[in-house]
Amino acid sequence: MIEADLLITECRLATMTEGGAPYGAIEDGAILIRDGVIVWIGARHDLPDYTAVRTDRLEGRWVTPGLIDCHTHLVFGGDRSGEFEQRLEGVSYEDIARSGGGIVSSVRATREESEDQLFASAMKRLLGLKDTGVTTVEIKSGYGLERDSELKMLRVARRIGREGGVRVRTSYLGLHALPPEHKSDRVAYVDKAVDDILPAAHAEGLVDAVDAYCEPIAFSVDEVSRLFDKAKSLGLPVKLHADQLSDSDGAALAARYGALSADHIEYANAAGIRAMADAGTVGVLLPGAFLMLRETKTPPVELMRRHGVRMAVATDCNPGTSPVASMTATLNLACVQFRLTPEEALAGATRNAAHALGINDDVGTIEVGKRADLAVWDIQRPAELSYWLGAPLLAVVYVNGVLL
Ligand code: NIG
Ligand code: FE
Secondary structure (H helix, E strand, O other): OEEEEEEEEEEEEEOOOOOOOHHHEEEEEEEEEEOOEEEEEEEHHHOOOEEEEEEEEEEEEEEEEOEEEOOOOOOOOOOOHHHHHHHHOOOOHHHHHHOOOOHHHHHHHHHHOOHHHHHHHHHHHHHHHHOOOEEEEEEEOOOOOOHHHHHHHHHHHHHHHHHOOOEEEEEEEEEOEOOHHHOOOHHHHHHHHHHHHHHHHHHOOOOOEEEEEEOOOOEOHHHHHHHHHHHHHOOOOEEEEEOOOOOOOHHHHHHHOOOOEEEEOOOOOHHHHHHHHHHOOEEEEOHHHHHHOOOOOOOOHHHHHHHOOOEEEOOOOEOOOEOOOOHHHHHHHHHHHHOOOHHHHHHHOOHHHHHHHOOOOOOOOOOOOOEOOEEEEOOOOOOHHHHOOOOOOEEEEEEOOEEO
16 A cells, blocks of 8 residues: 555656656556655556545646756856847857957856845746746856855855755856956966865855866866866766867766766767766757857767767756757757757756756656656647747646645
8 A cells, every 4th residue: 555645647657767668658647656756656557555645637648757957057147148149240159258258248247246136037047947847957156256256156056946946956167267357377266266166165065066168268178177186076076068169078078087967069079979978977968059159060969879878958048158948949959950859858858867967866757766856748749848949838847746
């Protein structure tokens, strides 16, 4: 006899578990939930003896794992629509960055805003993600670039985790750009990020992972290695913005440190992809940034398939390269631009995104023992989640078995 708080029934399940039917689908499924955790899942006619305090009948709707947006810069001040206009006139992202705009202009705006202001604007953007089924979101720092402002961003991210109705994982992205006051002294900034800011953020419990931007316009392999060595010594997992604009050997660097993920990877080389496969590093695809930068070099999807590299898909929601706040639109872009199948795209926003955050024991599939984070959709087939571009498809979500 299973004693449950909640029975969810009369639904179709895309469990997203590996190895079985496409999407791990169960027609006419049922889920029993106790204390926010899935305690039984299967076909309705196989339901064991149970008691449930409540029953939710979903009238044949599809249920997927709650979507996981595993790469965002959701917290930032201001916006960069002016640079968007410049880029439409032909100025490149790198040129804007080199002339003191780009990430650094968001740094100026972010430093000026209070925690309450940053929280309010991030919560608005979060609405777009939640309306597209997101129940877990990763949020990076990286627009503070000095101690107080980096801590401020990470505190805002933690507050979103407490008050925003989503699970939040934070990443410290201190090596995102060189702050203007360190323009003539990179070494001192890297020292500060490694020896001062990261330990302070970690001591306050603000860091779930450490990220960096490895690129000629950002930080070198050696600089990133210093940060990653520190992360390792603090017991923190790492991830990397790798090979987005050029082949910078980022994929291999990420793999060398056993990174959870290497993200962007449009220009990653074959040896780097093989190294990622060996290290179990997830390839995080960010088709919103690809679109907004009018990039033409697609990430090596076929190579990742061949080597069995897990592929995740995320919005990269940020003010510069990806002002994207829709997870389902992102699935569409991943299919259209990178030729993922709709099933691969959905796996990239569920199971594989959980791996990219190191939380695959808790979320990412509908399985016994995992948290009951579920998205319920008004669709006829799971492929619709990738097919529509901007259509409202979500009915409701559950986080920890609680209907939101
Ligand atoms: O993921 N690549 C670096 N970081 C962001 C861009 C941030 C920005 O331009 O503000 C990205 O694309
Ligand atoms: Fe990013």
